[in-house]
Amino acid sequence: MPGAEEGPFKQASNFSVATAEARNLRDLRNRKYGQPIYVSSDHPLARKGQTATWEKFNVRLAVVKFLDGVVLGYDPADLLLPTCFENARPVFEIRTCQSCRAPFTLTQQEVEEKQEPTRCPACLEF
Numbered sequence: 001m002p003g004a005e006e007g008p009f010k011q012a013s014n015f016s017v018a019t020a021e022a023r024n025l026r027d028l029r030n031r032k033y034g035q036p037i038y039v040s041s042d043h044p045l046a047r048k049g050q051t052a053t054w055e056k057f058n059v060r061l062a063v064v065k066f067l068d069g070v071v072l073g074y075d076p077a078d079l080l081l082p083t084c085f086e087n088a089r090p091v092f093e094i095r096t097c098q099s100c101r102a103p104f105t106l107t108q109q110e111v112e113e114k115q116e117p118t119r120c121p122a123c124l125e126f
């Protein structure tokens with residue numbers, strides 16, 4: 001549902017990891033403030049590949065805070081969820097789609113079973 005992230009939502013009780021249904025913040029139904037995410041957007045390029053925490057939504061943008069205190073807004077689809085948590089630290093296993101070059105997160109199951117998809121979820125639908 002477009003724009004669903006703008007309305008009120010039920011807060012999750014725990015931080016989320018990537019699943020087959022939800023690999024980024026946009027796809028996540030219940031989110032928790034402070035959710036660790038991986039920035040896959042090129043804008044600005046210097047922040048690409050950094051991890052940050054999601055703070056809030058501001059109109060259409062998901063506002064995230066970086067470790068150095070900088071706050072920026074992103075399309076929630078560009079904020080990837082962690083593969084898993086190890087000792088309460090997020091672990092991001094990021095791959096690049098062989099069709100469209102978009103980065104996406106592997107799920108823990110895909111890592112454990114060594115069955116990594118070579119295309120992102122959007123490309124796999126076709």
Ligand SMILES: [Zn+2]
Nearest residue numbers: 097100120123
């Ligand atoms: Zn793709």
